[in-house]
Amino acid sequence: MAKSRAETMEENRAKLIGAARKAFAEKGYAAASMDELTAEVGLTRGALYHNFGDKRGLLAAVVDQIDSEMAARAQQIGAETADDWDGLLAEGAAYIEMALDPEVQRIVLLDGPAVLGDPSLWPSQNSCLQVTRRTVEKLIERGVMKPLDAEAAARLVSGAALNAALWVAASDDPKGVLPKALEAFRALAAGLLAKPA
Numbered sequence: 001m002a003k004s005r006a007e008t009m010e011e012n013r014a015k016l017i018g019a020a021r022k023a024f025a026e027k028g029y030a031a032a033s034m035d036e037l038t039a040e041v042g043l044t045r046g047a048l049y050h051n052f053g054d055k056r057g058l059l060a061a062v063v064d065q066i067d068s069e070m071a072a073r074a075q076q077i078g079a080e081t082a083d084d085w086d087g088l089l090a091e092g093a094a095y096i097e098m099a100l101d102p103e104v105q106r107i108v109l110l111d112g113p114a115v116l117g118d119p120s121l122w123p124s125q126n127s128c129l130q131v132t133r134r135t136v137e138k139l140i141e142r143g144v145m146k147p148l149d150a151e152a153a154a155r156l157v158s159g160a161a162l163n164a165a166l167w168v169a170a171s172d173d174p175k176g177v178l179p180k181a182l183e184a185f186r187a188l189a190a191g192l193l194a195k196p197a
């Protein structure tokens with residue numbers, strides 16, 4: 001049975017994202033050749049432009065995929081904790097720790113902001129923010145957190161984790177910076193508790 005046009009387009013899109021993810025991780029965004037990338041998966045530059053508009057659009061799709069995977073991984077780690085507060089801290093810490101992953105470091109935390117701009121405006125970050133906001137709302141309702149504006153608190157917690165990850169990734173000594181970033185993140189978050197820990 002022949003594939004539909006939509007199936008072929010989705011397959012081509014997945015091939016291009018997979019090849020770009022590999023090329024961006026190995027060579028970085030600037031050095032990755034779109035001609036090599038498309039040839040590797042047996043497609044033309046036209047397929048790339050049709051699906052993503054340009055190289056920047058392809059990077060945006062790759063960043064969205066990886067950042068969404070990071071959020072899912074962090075949420076899974078958070079779900080394994082004893083309560084929502086510990087889960088919120090575990091999610092933030094997991095996101096920061098992922099800055100040591102070479103693919104995450106290069107594509108999401110270094111090239112992504114340099115090419116795509118402010119990460120807090122990325123669709124994947126907004127999805128993560130909404131999950132954090134719902135957790136914060138529950139924690140405020142239960143009296144665990146101070147009665148603050150839930151969106152403001154969620155943005156600050158998410159922003160602290162993101163900025164800590166950016167710092168780790170851009171550091172000359174990511175492994176040395178990581179414990180400092182985690183300690184500061186937890187201390188900042190603890191200031192939101194209704195009763196000091």
